[in-house]
Amino acid sequence: MFTHNFPFTFTSRTSLLILTIGIFGSHTVYSAEDAYDRGLKAYQAELHALEKRLGYIGPRLPIPAxxxxxxxxxxxxxxxxxxxxxxxxxxxxxxxxxxxxxxxxxxxxxxxxxxxxxxxxxxxxxxxxxxxxxxxxxxxxxxxxxxxxxxxxxxxxxxxxxxxxxxxxxxxxxxxxxxxxxxxxxxxxxxxxxxxxxxxxxxxxIDVGNGETVELINYGGGHTPTMTGAIVPSKKLVFTGDLGFNQRVPGLFKGGSYREWIRSFDKMEQTVAGYFPLTEAIVIPGHGTAADMATIRRQTVGYFEDMAGKIQKVIAEGGDLNAAKTIDQSAHKDRPVFSQLAEPNAEFIYQELIQQTAH
Structure with a gap:
């Protein structure tokens, strides 16, 4: 029996049929290797076309409901x-x-x-x-x-x-x-x-029909250089993008700025208030569960204000980076990724405050 170690895995009966047709569907006689090559090329081309049409071919992942x-x-x-x-x-x-x-x-x-x-x-x-x-x-x-x-x-x-x-x-x-x-x-x-x-x-x-719109807005930087949020006025729905965190500790990365982050968050709130009261907003953060605006602000801006206030005190007392890394962060210790971000965030905020003081 003809066998070969195929460089792919058959995931469906359809895929197997595609290859079979590619190898044996022609009336022209080829050598076994020619038939394999032709069949493989036909399979790959057909599979690629099928995946482009369907978007994805493969197992369905058990993501959260x-x-x-x-x-x-x-x-x-x-x-x-x-x-x-x-x-x-x-x-x-x-x-x-x-x-x-x-x-x-x-x-x-x-x-x-x-x-x-x-x-x-x-x-x-x-x-x-x-x-x-x-x-x-x-x-x-x-x-x-x-x-x-x-x-x-x-x-x-x-x-x-x-x-x-x-x-x-x-x-x-x-x-x-x-x-x-x-x-x-x-x-x-x-x-x-x-x-x-x-x-x-x-x-x-975006005109989504029936007189409804989705308003896409670049709220600004802080976490990443730009942040596309969205407001759905008819549903009093707000997407903060990664300006808003709930449960999880917000993360500062290279090029980020906690002060710019707060300014962008403020801009977002001001924009939302032009459509409906902040107290009525249903807010979907970038990470974590949906909540009201006050909760998302406390979990995000409140976190940075707490960190910056303590680190500013360290600097005022002549403390260095090592001292900044040892501030009391116990209020946030139960939040996801706290252990990974506690010291890096403290360092980013310390460096930003030092630069601010220098200017």
Whole structure:
């Protein structure tokens, strides 16, 4: 019997039939090796075309279930630690808002399998098509699943201009990093589809039908250089992007600024207040569960104000970086990723305050 160590795995009867047709479907006689080569090429071409049409071919991942948080608003809360193999790289939030004319999705997902799993759950809730996808920033966990939505025919994928350029430039490195962190298998499908993004600088209004809109707004930097948030006036719904954290400790990274973060958060609140009272807002943070605005502010801005106040006191008393790292952070010790971010955040805030004092 003819055998070969194929460099791929058959995942469905359809795939096997494609290969069989490729090898034996011709009336022309070829050698066994020619038949294999032709069949393999036919299989690969057909599989690629099929995956481009379907968006993703493979197992459905058991990601967190979509939960209703308001009428026609469904949220999947990702893991509150880093992206790993155990959580499939899904460590932020994805949300669907069902409108009369279709569905708006906030964040594309960290990879195609997660985007697919989210979509399959959504299909069990509504038969309306996903028409609009918005991406919060340049990070991979918001972008890497975009090629799934593009492949299934979503025409409107929105991202801020600078964030799009940064993701495009860093795509190869980001994909490599994600493959190392959460596995080759689930990340290998991701493609750079930024050429298909609809970009904007500061604001963009999406007409979602029936007199309703989704307002996309670049709230500013602090966590990342830009942050695309969204406001749905008809539902008093606010997407903070990664300006808002709940439960999980907010993370400062290279190029970040806690003071700019607070300014951006303030700008967001001022913008929201132009549509409806802050006390009536349903707020979906970048990480953690939905809450009211006061809670998200306390968990995010309140954290930075607490840290900065204590570190400013250290500096005023002549303390150095080591002293700043030993401030009392016990109020935050039970929050996810506290142990990983306690010292780095203290160092970032210390350095920022020192620079501020120098000027």
């Amino acid at each position: 979509l939960q209703p948080i308001a009428p026609d608003v469904y949220m999947a809360v990702g893991s509150q630690i880093w992206g790993t193999r155990n959580n499939f790289g899904f460590n932020n939030n994805m949300t669907a808002v069902v409108f009369q004319d279709g569905v708006f999705v906030y964040n594309a997902g960290p990879n195609e399998p997660v985007a697919y799993a989210f979509h399959m759950q959504l299909k069990a809730i509504t038969d309306k098509p996903v028409k609009w996808v918005a991406i919060e920033n340049h990070q991979g966990h918001a972008n890497m699943g975009a090629s799934y939505w593009h492949d299934i025919g979503v025409k409107n994928i929105y991202s801020q201009q600078q964030a799009t350029a940064e993701f495009h430039e860093n795509f190869p490195a980001q994909k490599k990093r994600y493959m190392a962190a959460s596995g080759n298998v689930i990340n290998q499908h991701s493609q750079d589809v930024t050429a298909a993004y609809t970009t904007f600088a500061e604001r963009l209004s």
